[in-house]
Amino acid sequence: DAGVTQSPTHLIKTRGQHVTLRCSPISGHKSVSWYQQVLGQGPQFIFQYYEKEERGRGNFPDRFSARQFPNYSSELNVNALLLGDSALYLCASSHRTSGRGNEQFFGPGTRLTVL
């Protein structure tokens, strides 16, 4: 079975632009979460979606938004990019939102560079 896939793998943008990152979960997984990993740090939680509804949001500004589609794939959108948004953006999927079976499996990430 294919794991979590993300596109694109790398992206270069300039300040003020917006970006859309995409994620396809493992087949059968209904939950998708997004994380931001700045160089040298651990991932920081951005959003979690389950059955197309937002179930959790981290401490990120409103410039960050996301959605989940009927096929459970997801998009992360970031508007008005800042230099500090440069990071590896990771998507994770899981079968459930809590309890046994909620282990999260991560994709390879999208490396975003903002110039």
Place this chain on the structure above:
Amino acid sequence: GEDVEQSLFLSVREGDSSVINCTYTDSSSTYLYWYKQEPGAGLQLLTYIFSNMDMKQDQRLTVLLNKKDKHLSLRIADTQTGDSAIYFCAETPKGGYNKLIFGAGTRLAVHP
């Protein structure tokens, strides 16, 4: 509060055991995880432990949980060069959704 702390660096000789330590603050955490990240890659789930367990063994990996001290450790037996990576400890605070709180990661270097 939610905080996970790890030592930043560990160096071991090939064939020795590695022990990576982690402390967390949220006593309501239900699951605790260990992830591995190789350079330029995403995170690989290594193992996890439920908060009502003390120990879990999975081949070369042993996880120990001291809930009283909020201390988690990962022991890798017979460490190999392929184990060189960054290891992240993560907790899932009780709250009904999949928010993972990660530490800053421990870089494991394995030398001959």
